[in-house]
Structure formats: C-alpha cells, structure tokens
Amino acid sequence: MFNLFDAIASNGETIVNRKPIIVAGALLIAFLAGQAAEAKRWGCWIQADRNVKIRNTANNATAAVNDWNSLTILNLTSVGSGEETYVFNANSGNTGWGGLASIVSYSGCTILRATAQLNTYYSWTTNAARGVHCQEIGHTFGLDHSNDGGCMGGGYWYDIATHYTIVQKNINEIGTMYASRVAGSPDFSTVGPEVDTPRFHAFWANNPRSLRETTGLASQIVVATVTGIAKGAPIVNRQPDGHVSRIPTQRVSFSVEGGIKGSLEAGDSFVLFQNGNAANRFDEDPSYAPGSRHLLFLTARGDGTYLVVSPSGRFELSDGDGHSELIPAATQGFAADLKGAKLQHVMFDVVRSLAPVDAE
Ligand SMILES: [Zn+2]
Incomplete structure (x- = not known):
C-alpha cells in the first residue's frame, strides 16, 4: 500500500x-490583487432599511460607528434597547477568532438583530480594535470581506491595524444596497437565505x-x-x-x-x-x-x-x-x-x- x-x-x-x-x-x-476590488455583499443579509438602531457598549468601537454613520447613507441611531446592531467587547477565550459578527435573528434575508464583538482574550492596539469593530459592524450591514484597502479587507489582504477605516467602495456598496430601502418599504428579499447560510463571520486571530x-x-x-x-x-x-x-x-x-x-x-x-x-x-x-x-x-x-x-x-x-x-x-x-x-x-x-x- x-x-x-x-x-x-x-x-x-x-x-x-x-x-x-x-x-x-x-x-x-x-x-487578483491587480483587479479592481469592489466591496462585496455578505450573502443576502441586509438591514430592514437605512435607519439602523445601534447599541454600542464598546468605547473602542465609537470611532468605527461614527465612520459608518457619517460617511455612508446609513442613519445610525444610538439606543439603549431594541437595537438592530449590538456592539460589545468580551473575553470569549482562545476561540481562534478575534472578532465576530453574528446574525442573531432575521426574517428572510432581513437582519432583525445582529451583534459585533471584539474578543478581548487577544490583545489589541487601539487601531486594531477599531479596525475589527469596523469590519464586524460592516458585516451587520450585509457587507462581506473585500480587498478594497479598508477595514473590510483587514486580516485577509493586509494588516487591520493600518487599515481600520471604511473606504469609498464601502460607501458606494452601502449606497447601492440601501438606496431603495427606506423606512416602511416592503421587504423585497422574499427569498430567504439557504438553510446552511453562515450566520457567523469571524475575524481570525491568526491571518x-x-x-x-x-x-x-x-x-x-x-x-x-x-x-x-x-x-x-x-x-x-x-x-x-x-x-x-x-x-x-x-x-x-x-x-x-x-x-x-x-x-x-x-x-x-x-x-x-x-x-x-x-x-x-x-x-x-x-x-x-x-x-x-x-x-x-x-x-x-x-x-x-x-x-x-x-x-x-x-x-x-x-x-x-x-x-x-x-x-x-x-x-x-x-x-x-x-x-x-x-x-x-x-x-x-x-x-x-x-x-x-x-x-x-
Ligand atoms: Zn470579517
């Protein structure tokens, strides 16, 4: 043999x-790196509309929340309960992931509640923490990883600690995704996600x-x-x-x-x-x-x-x-x-x- x-x-x-x-x-x-890198969507996940209620309990995520709010057409409202995106820090131990976006509840492709976490078991510089939060929060709006020079590509194509903000491609993609998703509009995502569609998007501790x-x-x-x-x-x-x-x-x-x-x-x-x-x-x-x-x-x-x-x-x-x-x-x-x-x-x-x- x-x-x-x-x-x-x-x-x-x-x-x-x-x-x-x-x-x-x-x-x-x-x-591939020479190809034009467009921001990408994460499956069919999308928030109900561009007005997203967000509860941020992580100080080191504030700058990232502010970027998504001020630079994109999203209108993030800070709430103490009933949030659609919850942002937090917690020590989850040696899990292999340093950050995690999870879709907690959903209807069809519409995200009803998602979370963005930094795993404090691993140590982070201020900029790396901001970058991971930027990426996880971006996932909760329905964006995937992309080699666009911003936080959505951090860890995959370059260091998150030096690429911790959003970039024009993210702004454009969010603009496309949410242009017609205004409050009160019907959910056009009539087709739900596949049964085994991932609901967890990790930022791996090793890259x-x-x-x-x-x-x-x-x-x-x-x-x-x-x-x-x-x-x-x-x-x-x-x-x-x-x-x-x-x-x-x-x-x-x-x-x-x-x-x-x-x-x-x-x-x-x-x-x-x-x-x-x-x-x-x-x-x-x-x-x-x-x-x-x-x-x-x-x-x-x-x-x-x-x-x-x-x-x-x-x-x-x-x-x-x-x-x-x-x-x-x-x-x-x-x-x-x-x-x-x-x-x-x-x-x-x-x-x-x-x-x-x-x-x-
Ligand atoms: Zn990610």
Whole structure:
C-alpha cells in the first residue's frame, strides 16, 4: 500500500527539485490583487432599511460607528434597547477568532438583530480594535470581506491595524444596497437565505498569508479523519447591561493518519475545538462531516484540545491516497488558491518550508 508519509520521508530529492506550488499561488494572488476590488455583499443579509438602531457598549468601537454613520447613507441611531446592531467587547477565550459578527435573528434575508464583538482574550492596539469593530459592524450591514484597502479587507489582504477605516467602495456598496430601502418599504428579499447560510463571520486571530507562514504558526500538522462529533460547552458571555451572547461549539474527534510537524503521529487521536455547529455555521469554518479526511494545521488550545491555526489551515481531502486533492475551507487568500492541489505536492512544500533555507 502506498504510504504518503514514508514517501515524503524517503523522497528528499523530490522535495529539493520540485518547483514549490506556493509560487503559482503567489502569482495568482498578485494577479487578483491587480483587479479592481469592489466591496462585496455578505450573502443576502441586509438591514430592514437605512435607519439602523445601534447599541454600542464598546468605547473602542465609537470611532468605527461614527465612520459608518457619517460617511455612508446609513442613519445610525444610538439606543439603549431594541437595537438592530449590538456592539460589545468580551473575553470569549482562545476561540481562534478575534472578532465576530453574528446574525442573531432575521426574517428572510432581513437582519432583525445582529451583534459585533471584539474578543478581548487577544490583545489589541487601539487601531486594531477599531479596525475589527469596523469590519464586524460592516458585516451587520450585509457587507462581506473585500480587498478594497479598508477595514473590510483587514486580516485577509493586509494588516487591520493600518487599515481600520471604511473606504469609498464601502460607501458606494452601502449606497447601492440601501438606496431603495427606506423606512416602511416592503421587504423585497422574499427569498430567504439557504438553510446552511453562515450566520457567523469571524475575524481570525491568526491571518497567515502563505503556506510557509501557516506551517510556522502550527504546532501540529496532520492528515486525519473525523471519527466523532460531540456537543461542546457553549461560549457564553454576560454583559453588565444584561446582554447574553451564547455561541455553540463542538468537540470533533480525529484519528491521525500521519503527522508532518509536531508530536501527533499515525494511530494517535485528538479532539478539535470547533466554533458553531450545523445550525450555527461560521463562514469558512463549517461543521466537519463524520468520516471526512483533512490536512490540518493546528495549535494547542490550552485545554488539551486543538484549534486550526485559521481556516487557511483547514483542507478537506478528496478521496484517494497520495493523489488526494485539497478542498480549502478558506474562500479567500492563498489557501483558497490551493483548491485542487495534490496533497502530496502540498506536503512536500510543507516539509520544504520546515527545512533550513538551503534547498535552492
Ligand atoms: Zn470579517
């Protein structure tokens, strides 16, 4: 039987002579970056109209709220209850996400209530906190990530701490989305979201932008198969004003087929901490399917379980042996560009980036 890990261990020559796949990915990213970047919508999510009631309990979000209010056609009214967007800071622990937008309740595609949170478990500069809030609040208006130079692209294409404000493309997109959504107008979004439409949009604590960087961040890199999925303890935050945020989690058990970095090896098992569940799906990080096989870049969570470094470190594998192809969880960035890459080739590149830089 073909053993991929044996092949990698014995095939140093291939490692040295193969042109790294990452070069093609980098060229593609450079090409895409040259394209005009338009602000993008997040699925079909949209507020009822341009008059949005907002409750902001986070001092470090005030500048971001003011930007969205003063620069776009949105009219944000500060309220103490009955809000459509709730903005807060809370320590949710080592979840892998530093910021989170969630659609709490909705009718069709219309957002009835959404939240924007900064996870204070991780440390933030003033500008980074402002940028994450800017992005999460933008999600609650129905915007997706976009490589537009503003906060909606922070973490994905550039540093949020230096790109913490909205830009003209966001202003334009909001203008288009809300031009005809005036108070009292009927909800034109008659078609609701798909059943599994993500309602959680995370700003990941790690934002690796290359396979090498992802490899460096991971303490364990494994090929492993899902053997079981159990309900985990929910992430619960109670705010002083009575707001309770409750996010379900899962404990996903894996059996290791082989390890490329770290102590996990063939025959070992481990538990992955997973945000959300089948009914509460995180964008780019959906629930795992039982029996599915993955290439995972992991960090220890501190409680005996593991986290993926970010969705950029999560790849499902198509059926097959060493010829399996990668199905990235990430929908943007270098990881998304590895769609269809052969497991064997990517693993050689991982091994290559683990080795001292003398292979050229
Ligand atoms: Zn985001």
